[in-house]
Amino acid sequence: MDLETRTHAEHADELRLWLRLLSCSQHIEQLVSRRLRVQHGTTLPRFDLMAQLERHPEGLLMRELSARMMVSGGNVTGITDQLEARGDVQRLADPSDRRAWRVQLTAQGRRAFLAMAAEHEEWIVEAFAGLNPSEIKSLLKLLSKLKTHAASLAANSMEETTT
Amino acid sequence: MDLETRTHAEHADELRLWLRLLSCSQHIEQLVSRRLRVQHGTTLPRFDLMAQLERHPEGLLMRELSARMMVSGGNVTGITDQLEARGDVQRLADPSDRRAWRVQLTAQGRRAFLAMAAEHEEWIVEAFAGLNPSEIKSLLKLLSKLKTHAASLAANSMEETTT
Numbered sequence: 001m002d003l004e005t006r007t008h009a010e011h012a013d014e015l016r017l018w019l020r021l022l023s024c025s026q027h028i029e030q031l032v033s034r035r036l037r038v039q040h041g042t043t044l045p046r047f048d049l050m051a052q053l054e055r056h057p058e059g060l061l062m063r064e065l066s067a068r069m070m071v072s073g074g075n076v077t078g079i080t081d082q083l084e085a086r087g088d089v090q091r092l093a094d095p096s097d098r099r100a101w102r103v104q105l106t107a108q109g110r111r112a113f114l115a116m117a118a119e120h121e122e123w124i125v126e127a128f129a130g131l132n133p134s135e136i137k138s139l140l141k142l143l144s145k146l147k148t149h150a151a152s153l154a155a156n157s158m159e160e161t162t163t
Numbered sequence: 164m165d166l167e168t169r170t171h172a173e174h175a176d177e178l179r180l181w182l183r184l185l186s187c188s189q190h191i192e193q194l195v196s197r198r199l200r201v202q203h204g205t206t207l208p209r210f211d212l213m214a215q216l217e218r219h220p221e222g223l224l225m226r227e228l229s230a231r232m233m234v235s236g237g238n239v240t241g242i243t244d245q246l247e248a249r250g251d252v253q254r255l256a257d258p259s260d261r262r263a264w265r266v267q268l269t270a271q272g273r274r275a276f277l278a279m280a281a282e283h284e285e286w287i288v289e290a291f292a293g294l295n296p297s298e299i300k301s302l303l304k305l306l307s308k309l310k311t312h313a314a315s316l317a318a319n320s321m322e323e324t325t326t
Binding site: 013014015016017018019020021022023024025026027028030031034035038070071072121124125126127128129130131133135136137138139140142143144145146147148149150151153154157158160 | 176177178179180181182183184185186187188189190191193194197198201233234235284287288289290291292293294296298299300301302303305306307308309310311312313314316317320321323
């Protein structure tokens with residue numbers, strides 16, 4: 001029995017839901033990536049990294065940054081190098097650990113990020129404009145339930161790897 | 164006004180929804196990636212590429228494959244090379260275009276894929292097990308509406324780039 005046949009049989013809804021979730025993420029990421037490139041000459045992973053730093057004015061260690069990134073497709077060290085070359089972030093030695101570097105937004109980086117973030121917010125509102133406010137509330141609730149369950153499974157799967 | 168403050172103000176729900184959607188995808192991708200690696204010694208992009216080929220027994224051109232991939236983080240030519248070296252796919256010259264190559268699953272690749280797909284299906288069912296059947300139906304419906312709207316915006320944004 002091939003994938004298509006099985007998909008239409010037993011667990012049709014879960015597989016279809018997973019593919020639909022991925023499609024939605026893909027379309028929105030595509031829209032945001034393209035506009036960031038055309039209107040701001042930057043990339044989604046760079047924007048994402050700056051967003052994480054903006055929430056942590058004290059700076060973040062490289063491994064904290066990696067763990068917090070929301071989009072894939074970028075190596076954190078490489079993106080940090082690019083942003084440092086543009087003057088948008090700086091690396092600071094961590095006084096408590098000589099081998100660790102903290103990354104921080106510069107004042108210029110923070111201004112650049114806030115300007116992009118305001119537009120990014122409008123694009124996201126536009127992306128979800130096909131849903132009315134009560135549909136948005138329902139979707140938030142359903143995804144919250146999904147997230148809690150999936151996060152605990154993902155965390156447990158780390159132990160599967162090491163045993 | 165910083166991102167956090169703005170997030171809690173005007174368009175709180177849309178931004179929160181976008182981050183939640185990304186988190187859900189991330190957790191499920193993480194779970195599936197880890198199990199594919201530990202249990203089958205393969206990666207999610209390889210599995211995804213094989214899934215696309217399984218639906219197209221006649222084979223796909225490289226650019227068709229790129230367009231159909233559901234996960235990011237892999238270069239299609241590189242993944243095809245790896246799968247060809249394992250004997251799971253083959254490249255065939257396209258009779259209608261001498262410069263184009265079609266990629267096809269081999270019989271061995273098809274068997275390997277179907278074995279993984281059966282387990283993958285169980286993992287996806289497990290990932291969505293936090294939702295009951297009626298919640299799954301609602302989520303399918305809401306995401307379908309979101310997908311239609313986001314896909315048309317993403318398609319239009321291609322024209323923004325070229326004008």
